[in-house]
Amino acid sequence: MKGALLIAGLGLALAAAAVASLLAGPVWLDPGQGLAAVLSPHDSLAKLILLDVRLPRLVLGLLVGAILGLSGAVLQGVLRNPLAEPGLLGVSSGASLGAVIAIYYGIGALTPLAPPLFGLAGGLVTAGAALVLARGGGTLALILAGAAVSALAATGVSLALNLAPSPYAAYEIMTWLMGSLADRSWDHVRLAGPFIVAGAVLLGLTARSLDALALGEDQAESLGVNVGATRLLALFGTALGVGAATAVCGAIGFVGLIAPHLTRPFVGHRPGGALLPSALAGAVIVTAADIATRFVRAGADLKLGVFVSLIGAPFFLWLVLRLRRTSP
Amino acid sequence: MSDLVLEGVGAERGGRRVLHGLSARFPAGRLTAVIGPNGAGKSTLLSVCAGLLKPAEGRVLLGERAMAALGRRPLARLRAYLPQNPQVDWPISVERLVALGLTPSLPLFGGVPDHLRRQVEEALEAHDLLDLRERAADALSGGERSRAMLARAAVGDPQILIVDEPTVGLDPRHALDAIRRLRAHADRRRSVIMAIHDLDLAARAADEVLALKDGRVLAAGPVPAVFTAAILTRLYDVPARVVRDEAGIAVRFG
Numbered sequence: 377m378k379g380a381l382l383i384a385g386l387g388l389a390l391a392a393a394a395v396a397s398l399l400a401g402p403v404w405l406d407p408g409q410g411l412a413a414v415l416s417p418h419d420s421l422a423k424l425i426l427l428d429v430r431l432p433r434l435v436l437g438l439l440v441g442a443i444l445g446l447s448g449a450v451l452q453g454v455l456r457n458p459l460a461e462p463g464l465l466g467v468s469s470g471a472s473l474g475a476v477i478a479i480y481y482g483i484g485a486l487t488p489l490a491p492p493l494f495g496l497a498g499g500l501v502t503a504g505a506a507l508v509l510a511r512g513g514g515t516l517a518l519i520l521a522g523a524a525v526s527a528l529a530a531t532g533v534s535l536a537l538n539l540a541p542s543p544y545a546a547y548e549i550m551t552w553l554m555g556s557l558a559d560r561s562w563d564h565v566r567l568a569g570p571f572i573v574a575g576a577v578l579l580g581l582t583a584r585s586l587d588a589l590a591l592g593e594d595q596a597e598s599l600g601v602n603v604g605a606t607r608l609l610a611l612f613g614t615a616l617g618v619g620a621a622t623a624v625c626g627a628i629g630f631v632g633l634i635a636p637h638l639t640r641p642f643v644g645h646r647p648g649g650a651l652l653p654s655a656l657a658g659a660v661i662v663t664a665a666d667i668a669t670r671f672v673r674a675g676a677d678l679k680l681g682v683f684v685s686l687i688g689a690p691f692f693l694w695l696v697l698r699l700r701r702t703s704p
Numbered sequence: 705m706s707d708l709v710l711e712g713v714g715a716e717r718g719g720r721r722v723l724h725g726l727s728a729r730f731p732a733g734r735l736t737a738v739i740g741p742n743g744a745g746k747s748t749l750l751s752v753c754a755g756l757l758k759p760a761e762g763r764v765l766l767g768e769r770a771m772a773a774l775g776r777r778p779l780a781r782l783r784a785y786l787p788q789n790p791q792v793d794w795p796i797s798v799e800r801l802v803a804l805g806l807t808p809s810l811p812l813f814g815g816v817p818d819h820l821r822r823q824v825e826e827a828l829e830a831h832d833l834l835d836l837r838e839r840a841a842d843a844l845s846g847g848e849r850s851r852a853m854l855a856r857a858a859v860g861d862p863q864i865l866i867v868d869e870p871t872v873g874l875d876p877r878h879a880l881d882a883i884r885r886l887r888a889h890a891d892r893r894r895s896v897i898m899a900i901h902d903l904d905l906a907a908r909a910a911d912e913v914l915a916l917k918d919g920r921v922l923a924a925g926p927v928p929a930v931f932t933a934a935i936l937t938r939l940y941d942v943p944a945r946v947v948r949d950e951a952g953i954a955v956r957f958g
Contacts, residue, residue, distance in 0.1 A: 456793045581812075588807045590794050591856075594787045597756055600780030600808040645794040645840075 379649060382642040386656035390438075393663040397434045398426060401670050432562045437666045438659045439565070439572045440557075440625055443579075443617035445658020446651055447610075448632025449639075450579045453586035453647030454610040455515050461632040462618040465518070465611060466502040466525035468629075471622035473529040473536075474498020476549050480536045484548075491552065492567050492623040499619020502529055503611055514593065518607065555626030555681020557666050568620040575617020576655070578609050583648035590647055628681045630688030631658050637695055706767025707732050708753060708864060708895065713762035715745075715752050722748040723919045725762065730897055730912070732863075735890035737906035737927075738899040740916035741940050746899040747788065747868055749916060753897055754785040754866045780808035783864035784857035788872060790849075795840035798852050802827050805859035823859055831855035831885065847878035854885055865889055867898040871905060883909045907931055907953035915939050931955065 399405045405413075405422055413422035444462060451460040462468055475484075475495035483490040502525045509521035533553070540546035585606040588596040593603050618632070639653035665684045672678050708730040715723040722745045730736050730753070738746050751757035752764060755771050764771040771779065784805065792801060803816050803824045810816065816824065828834050831851045836844070844852060850870065857865060870886060871879035879902065887909045890896045900906045906913065906927075913930040915923040922939055923930045931953055936944035940957065947954040 584807065584810065584812055588804055590792055590796060591801075591804060592787070592791055592793070594751075594756065595785070595790060598754055598780065598783075598785035599804065600777040602776060640794075644800060645796050646800060647794060 379643045379653070382639060382653050383656065386639075386653060386660060389660050390656055390663070393660055393667065394434055394438070397437065397663050397667050398430050400667055401425075401430065428561070432565050433557050433560055433666070434663065435565050436560050436568065436624065437557050437663045439569060440621040440628065441631060441659035441662030442655040443572045443576055443621050443658070444628065444631040444662070445635030446576055446579050446655040447614045447618050448634075448658070449636035449647070449650045449654035450582055450586065450610045451614065451632070452636050453589060453650075454582065454607055455519060456589060456592070457515075457519070458637070459633070460519075461629075462614055463526065463627075463629060463632070465522035465614060466506050466529055467499045467614050467618045468622050468627050469526045469529035469533070470502025471495040471499035471619045472553060472627050473532045474501075475552060475623060475626075476533050476536045479549050479552060480540065480545060482545075489563060489567060492564065492620075495623025496567075496571065496619050498529070499622060500615050502526070503615030503619065507608075507611055515607075518611075551679070552626050553681075554679035555628040555684075556669075556679045557625050557662075558669075558677070558680075560625060564624045568624040571620035572617045575613045575615070575620070578613030579617065580651060582606050582609050582613075583651050586647040586651075587649075626679075626681055628662065629685050630692065631661050631684060634688055634692060634695070635661060637692075706769075708897070709765040710749075710752065711762050711765065713752055713759045713764065715748050715757055715759045717748050717757075721760075721919070723752065723759075726919065726921055727762075728914055728921055728924060730864075730895060730914075732895050733890065733893040734911040735887060735896040735898070735909060736912040736914060737910035738897065738914045738916060739901075739903060739906055739939070740922070744916040745919040746916055748919075750785075750866050750868050750897065750899055753864075754783060755779050756785065777808045781860060782862060783866060784860065784862040786853055786857050786865075786867045786870070788868040790853045792841040795842050797837065798833055798839050798841050798844070799824065799828065799837040801841040801852055802833070802855045802859050805856040809860060823861075827855040827859035830858075846873050847875070847881070850874055850878060850882050851885075854882065858885075858889060862894065864895045864897070867896070869900060870898055871900065871902055879905060903931070903936075903955040904953070907955070927953070 399407065399410060403425055409422060410426055413420050414426055447462045451462065451464065452458055474497050475491035478484045478491040478494035506518065506521040506525045510518040537546055537549055540549065585601045588599045588601045597603050635654040635657040636650050639657050640650045643649035643653060666680055669678050669680050669683050710726055710728045713723055713726045714721065738749060740746055748757065752759055806816065806820050806823065809820060828837055831854060833852060833855055836848060841852060867886065870882045874882060883905050886896050886898060910927055912925065913927055914921060915930055915935060917939055923935045931946050933944050933946050936946065936955060942957045945956045947956060
């Protein structure tokens with residue numbers, strides 16, 4: 377069974393990446409040392425680094441990667457479009473705008489959790505707006521509404537950059553937009569975790585309908601699938617999950633686009649069967665990229681979102697070219 | 705086994721009224737051909753029959769029961785629907801494609817249970833698809849795709865099979881083959897409703913004919929009663945002749 381092998385393989389890769397993520401960094405820990413530190417009743421630097429710095433960062437990376445991959449797979453299935461990704465419906469840019477507003481007005485300086493909270497609200501508002509705009513229309517209406525709302529939110533971000541009261545504020549906004557898992561704490565996990573898990577549950581419920589949707593909306597409907605409800609599940613799941621993910625660690629592109637393409641051939645291209653592997657692949661990609669950002673030095677720190685795009689864009693190009701060669 | 709009955713059905717597509725106070729009866733276990741010129745409302749009628757389009761007025765009955773009272777999944781197990789030129793978006797295998805016909809009987813999660821797997825196997829065999837089972841469904845020829853889609857629709861052994869233009873784009877051999885398979889379905893006491901432009905094929909295979917013009921029933925009844933020069937001339941606004949010989953009925957226009 378190719379699908380089971382894939383899931384096992386991805387599980388192993390994930391475990392390896394997770395362990396590496398805990399041990400690697402400016403302070404290297406060896407496994408025995410790390411385990412001893414965690415198990416010892418006394419506080420130590422190693423214990424502090426592991427439990428309060430690297431573990432929350434790892435958990436957040438896994439959650440964010442998984443929800444990005446999962447949401448990409450669901451959206452590609454629901455919209456029946458291989459180019460669909462979480463950013464398409466305006467969720468990512470809405471969440472970015474929310475966070476940017478918090479930074480712009482200095483609310484972020486009052487509490488570090490303000491940008492994520494505003495980001496979450498922004499993601500939900502844009503997704504809701506896209507839904508209202510697309511009401512009564514089909515898939516194409518939803519894609520167009522998403523693009524419109526997304527453009528509007530992106531303009532809002534540009535406006536904030538343009539009008540930034542000080543170069544420092546502009547710099548802070550830019551940094552945030554580039555996406556990162558650095559300096560994230562358990563507070564961020566506690567804030568985003570429940571939303572990401574809830575979003576994942578909603579998205580997971582669409583699996584069976586996605587398979588039938590491979591036949592188009594009419595046939596899916598005739599097979600007892602409630603296409604409208606499936607679309608709603610996909611949108612709300614994405615708004616909650618990806619909205620929360622973007623809210624805590626900025627915009628991370630390409631994961632939602634690439635993870636489903638990587639895994640789909642192994643599950644016989646079944647849209648519903650690609651959900652779990654895509655989530656795992658997303659988690660592996662983000663965790664591995666996060667480890668890499670700790671070591672790749674290009675003058676300044678490379679941000680996670682930038683690094684993923686740097687790897688992701690050429691990879692996607694290769695994928696498109698290969699697709700063109702293999703399909704008639 | 706029950707008849708599918710339309711009572712005073714009016715239906716809209718894109719805000720435009722397409723069907724007007726249409727009443728019709730599709731007898732159980734019979735093959736009914738829906739014929740008529742382009743834009744007569746054949747596809748809309750089929751969507752209403754399939755329960756996919758809610759009529760703006762009137763009602764659709766399955767025997768004594770209103771179709772609207774049936775749940776999505778019970779209805780989906782009862783009837784299968786194939787639109788015109790059915791497509792597949794992803795390169796899933798033919799076997800998976802056929803198994804999708806069992807969606808309303810599948811549990812929410814997990815694979816296809818064993819007893820349903822047998823049904824898939826039978827449908828593959830009955831539609832000569834055993835050699836194609838691993839082939840990607842979006843890489844099939846027109847004739848192969850038509851067979852695979854028919855197998856997808858027939859796999860759950862639905863009481864009612866509704867097919868929109870099953871022969872469009874097929875060469876004579878594959879068109880005949882498709883019609884023969886639908887006929888076989890009706891011979892097993894299942895109702896088949898098909899919209900079709902090829903009148904010779906319709907005359908050859910159908911039991912009943914419903915002639916539709918401008919969203920209204922122009923004529924309905926057994927093939928010999930509807931396939932007359934007078935009715936077909938009025939239906940298509942072109943002079944028509946009906947030739948009957950030992951090979952069956954042939955229609956000539958102009």
